[in-house]
Amino acid sequence: MLLSIQKIFTNLKTALFILTAVAIVLTLQLFQITNFSDRLGELKKQRLLIDKIVHSDLSDPKMASILINGSLSEIALSIKLSSSEGMLDSFITANEENASIVPSLVASSQAFSESALSWSESLPISRDSRHTQMINSRNAFLGEIDRMVDHQIYLLNTSVEMAKITTLTLLTLIIFVFLFYRSRLNQIYSDIDKVCALDTNGEAKIVLTKEMDFIQKRLARRTIQAPSACSGLINPASGLNNFKGLMTVFNAKKSSRASNTIFLAVFEIDQYASLIKSLSKEDSGNLFKKIGDIIALYEQPLDITAHLDDDHIVFVMSRNSKKIALEDCEKIIHTVEQSGFNTVTGVIKVTLSGGFLLKIPVKSIDEAIQDALKLVEKAKENGGNRIAQLREQSDSYR
Template sequence: MLISIRKVFFNLKNALLFLGIGVFILTLQLFYLSQYSERLGALKNQHLLINKIINTDLSDPKMASIMINGALSEIELSVKVSGKEAFLDSFINSNEEQASLLRSLVVSSEAFRDNALIWSESLAISEKSSRARMLNARTAYLTDIDRMTDYQIHLIQESIDTAKMIALVVVMAGLLVFLLYRYRLDQIYRDIHKACSVDTDGTRKVIATQEIDFLLKRLRKSSQDSLNPNLLNPLSGLNNEKGLINAFNAKKAGKAGNTVFLALFEIDRYATLINTLSKEDLKNLFNKLGEMFTMYEQPLDVIAHMDDDRLIFLMSRSSKKTAFEECEKIIQSVKESSFTTAQGPIKITLSAGFLLKPPVKTIDEGVQQALQLIENAKENGGNCIVQLRDLSNSYR
């Protein structure tokens, strides 16, 4: 089955969009982790500031007051950073536990700061009792810091696990997209290369893409149109009887590896059809038929439109089954198609005779035998192909 270049690029854009969304989400998760790290750093800093305050020497009251006031201001700022809402917090995590821990941390930090300030300003007589109250407040404060730290570590671990999963999905999807579309783009490049290359041996170019297959068939049709007008049927632009003989003889040398099959096609109820259509309508009808036939043409094949308005398809194929199935596809395609006329769209069907053309027999002899097969097809209602059974004179 041929692939569509348009579909390949449409799916590639969607795949890249999916990967882009994955990378965007992963980037957001990394920002999220960085904000959690800032919270964790603020909590660690509060530990250091607490130690700095309780170890301050009060022998120099003025210097001690400066150091303690500065540390207390930093603690207040760090508490705010510890409770700062991270990006996506409201979408990913429940804020209830975070809010509860933060309230407890704010209360205990305020208690510690108040007691630290009282201790720093206390007289020598009350220094010990003030310090004891400060240390008690420190214990509650450190407990809240540790609880908040554990919670932040838990959030960081969850975020890391999420980032790992997203990264794994993005990498696997990226690898799959790379392998699949590398293969698809290679197919497209190979088809373009085949379309641009010169046919030197007459072998069939196996095309994988619909668009390039269509272009090659159009090019073949155009090349036929540029042949000697005396060798062409004016209605369809296909070879006439003389053109058939010339083309067959010209390509005969290349048919050594394959068998030649002859398929003769005739429009059902043609006598009635010709009385209702103008010459221009008939020309358009046969032009379209010619285009449909050339869709199945290979380099060593010959298609002709005879003077009696029958179509001949000399097919060079490796097997009888392949040639017969292609003829069936032609008949089915014609049946399913509409043909434009001055009176509106019409439907037609074809009857066909199919046989192996022995090398010792002429094309005319094969045509006469195929005509008998067509008569048999019409007796069966038309719109079918009849073939001569192998090694037998009976019909199928």
């Protein structure tokens, strides 16, 4: 069953959404852990303030009153900060437990505050009894602080464990999504490469995605023209234009080429005479079809490819410069060299020799082809598998 690229990307978006959601949950948990740490800090601060109040020096009543009142205000603020409910508290512990601890802490802090004020304002004669009362309320307050500390440590540990689970879940999902969709995206890229790239080994291109399979079939499907309309314009062996078709298309596109220069290249298969003896008629036709397909990769809208009766391939190009046209011809030569061609006896390799020139207006297409054929011979004399061109202002070839 073929894969669907649309479904792959839809599922990828869903997976990324899930990863984002889990990452947000982990972020909230980390903020919650920080909140618990802050609460423990406030509880520790309350202990220090209590100790500061208990050991206050009452020899200077006014200064002692200022210090004690300031510390009591800090305790009240600290109680509020340490007992505030966090966003995720309800997911970690029951609300009833927190509801029972916080009021007891607030009540014991108020009792300690009242006894501390009473001690600081008492007369020397009753100071000892008031101090004893304050110590008793302090002990009760410290007990509630210890209870709150234990509660916060429990919440902190639970939050850390939950964060660990979330982190492991997120890491597992990331690894799974990365490996799974890396494979899927590699498959998509591989299918695109198979459909768009050149066939270098002659093997059948098998794609695994529906969309690429559809495109491949569309690209492979040739337009079938009515025999009455084109029987004299197409080379039956390769399905490319013959000489008559070349001239017909060339004249039809002539008006569109006004701004560009016309270049012409003729290609011949190296050692063609000996090669053709080993090929069946069908294999020979398929060979020229594939070479035509390779040339088509470098075609532009105004270009024409033709397969002549003498089995030469003509490529008429409309380009802005000679350099660009020559580079395209060299790419065709190299691409054919790298490609494999299927035959009944197996995959074979072939090379091309080519002749390249600028088509001057005073010469016809037929005359330009004859000049290019002379360049083809020069390319073959120099070992083949190359493109030869006429040097500017010179009769020598390269």
